Amino acid sequence: MAGLIAxxxxxxxxxxxxxxxxxxxxxRLTYHVLRxxxxxxxxxxxxxxxxxxxxxxxxICCNITEVGVDPCDICADPRRxxxxxxxxxxxxxxxAIERTGEFRGRYHVLHGAISPIDGIxxxxxxxxxxxxxxxxxxxxxVILATNPNLExxxxxxxxxxxxxxxxxxxxxxxxxxxxxxxxxYADDVTLIRSLQGRRQVDRS
Amino acid sequence: MAGLIAxxxxxxxxxxxxxxxxxxxxxRLTYHVLRxxxxxxxxxxxxxxxxxxxxxxxxICCNITEVGVDPCDICADPRRxxxxxxxxxxxxxxxAIERTGEFRGRYHVLHGAISPIDGIxxxxxxxxxxxxxxxxxxxxxVILATNPNLExxxxxxxxxxxxxxxxxxxxxxxxxxxxxxxxxYADDVTLIRSLQGRRQVDRS
Numbered sequence: 124m125a126g127l128i129a130x131x132x133x134x135x136x137x138x139x140x141x142x143x144x145x146x147x148x149x150x151r152l153t154y155h156v157l158r159x160x161x162x163x164x165x166x167x168x169x170x171x172x173x174x175x176x177x178x179x180x181x182x183i184c185c186n187i188t189e190v191g192v193d194p195c196d197i198c199a200d201p202r203r204x205x206x207x208x209x210x211x212x213x214x215x216x217x218x219a220i221e222r223t224g225e226f227r228g229r230y231h232v233l234h235g236a237i238s239p240i241d242g243i244x245x246x247x248x249x250x251x252x253x254x255x256x257x258x259x260x261x262x263x264x265v266i267l268a269t270n271p272n273l274e275x276x277x278x279x280x281x282x283x284x285x286x287x288x289x290x291x292x293x294x295x296x297x298x299x300x301x302x303x304x305x306x307x308y309a310d311d312v313t314l315i316r317s318l319q320g321r322r323q324v325d326r327s
Numbered sequence: 328m329a330g331l332i333a334x335x336x337x338x339x340x341x342x343x344x345x346x347x348x349x350x351x352x353x354x355r356l357t358y359h360v361l362r363x364x365x366x367x368x369x370x371x372x373x374x375x376x377x378x379x380x381x382x383x384x385x386x387i388c389c390n391i392t393e394v395g396v397d398p399c400d401i402c403a404d405p406r407r408x409x410x411x412x413x414x415x416x417x418x419x420x421x422x423a424i425e426r427t428g429e430f431r432g433r434y435h436v437l438h439g440a441i442s443p444i445d446g447i448x449x450x451x452x453x454x455x456x457x458x459x460x461x462x463x464x465x466x467x468x469v470i471l472a473t474n475p476n477l478e479x480x481x482x483x484x485x486x487x488x489x490x491x492x493x494x495x496x497x498x499x500x501x502x503x504x505x506x507x508x509x510x511x512y513a514d515d516v517t518l519i520r521s522l523q524g525r526r527q528v529d530r531s
Contacts, residue, residue, distance in 0.1 A: 127422065128382065128391060128392060128393045128396075129381070129393060130374070130377045130378045130380075130381040130382055130393065131378060131382065131391065131418075133374045133377065133378075134374040134375065134377070134378045136374075137370055137371040137374040137375075138371070140367065140371075141356055141359060141371075142355065142356070142359050143352070143355070148347070150419060151346065151347070152345055152346070153378070154417065154418065154419060155345060155346050156375060156378055156379075157378060157382060157391065157418075158438075161379045163344065164375045164376065164378065164379045165375075165376060165379070166341055167341040167342070167344075167345075167372075167375055168371075168372035168373070168375040168376050169372070170334070170337045170338040170340075170341040171338060171341075171360060171368045171369075171371055171372040171375075172368065172369060172372050173334045173337065173338070174334045174335060174337075174338045174357070174360055174361060174368065175360075175365045175368045175369070176334075177333070177334040178332065178334055178335065178361060187332060187335065187361065188332060189332045189333060189334065192332075213358065214335075214358065214361075215354060215358060218331065234362075
């Protein structure tokens with residue numbers, strides 16, 4: 124950018140590469156760093172380098188883990204059911220499910236979803252590793268918890284086909300009205316899914 | 328955050344310290360960096376450190392300049408009118424005015440505005456340096472281009488009082504309807520300013 128001194132222009136450019144950060148936001152962040160303490164800037168710089176150096180992938184579930192911790196804490200935990208695998212797209216999805224406290228099995232992280240438009244086929248995901256895990260027949264259930272969007276549904280359908288011969292139950296997380304939601308404002312597809320997924324009221 | 332490995336948690340925390348970045352955004356940025364190349368992460372880290380090491384302040388106008396370049400390029404440029412000083416709050420304001428190509432004088436960057444609520448008085452700004460610049464009586468005009476908000480107006484009023492004895496003309500940038508704006512939707516204060524600032528139509 125004209126009139127900008129080099130180190131400022133460079134940081135604006137680097138910030139602009141982050142997702143959802145436009146030029147204006149990048150300028151604002153850069154001038155924030157200029158005013159902030161040198162220690163704060165160094166701490167962010169250090170964390171950026173550290174995440175690339177200290178993060179590895181679990182050889183079982185493909186989730187992120189600290190370098191040297193393999194298998195990851197969840198895969199190594201004997202209290203977690205080995206026979207139940209929840210398949211998610213991203214490491215953040217594992218966190219979301221862990222927060223619920225509802226699931227006591229293990230995970231498998233695909234690192235993406237099938238997306239023909241973006242040129243992402245199953246070979247770009249950690250599918251082979253998943254098939255290998257269920258190959259020995261010890262897994263009773265695989266829960267497909269990919270996102271309820273086009274790519275996530277396509278991925279779930281593909282995985283269901285691949286897993287069926289090896290696993291007793293291949294299930295998909297329920298799609299329906301979000302709790303606290305309003306039927307009147309629900310989109311049609313969600314409402315259809317919600318009707319299709321209806322269940323007998325449990326009076327016990 | 329529970330369930331997060333340390334290097335990931337640390338980068339999320341560091342990103343969260345940036346202005347306008349909440350936990351969700353910090354998570355998104357962190358997972359972007361995880362997926363991005365090591366070179367990209369290192370480039371951002373390097374730019375962060377460089378901006379603290381390579382940026383200095385011009386001893387005349389207090390704008391940012393590269394270390395070793397003092398006075399800054401604008402102050403050192405003999406084609407810029409030395410007798411006209413435009414006072415702004417931030418380095419980004421200099422860029423905005425430079426973009427217009429309308430101003431050929433020099434600048435003075437206050438690095439903030441007077442804000443009693445935030446405990447920022449004139450002594451926290453680069454006011455002393457400005458008074459020193461006009462002290463020798465060579466400056467014909469000081470244009471007060473602080474922001475047209477409460478803090479910026481208070482700063483302009485304060486500076487006008489301080490500068491009046493030393494400078495022939497102390498002026499304030501016009502406040503009025505923005506070009507392309509709509510009178511119907513203008514707020515009352517802007518409309519009042521716009522009426523107060525009315526000028527004879529120039530037919531020449």
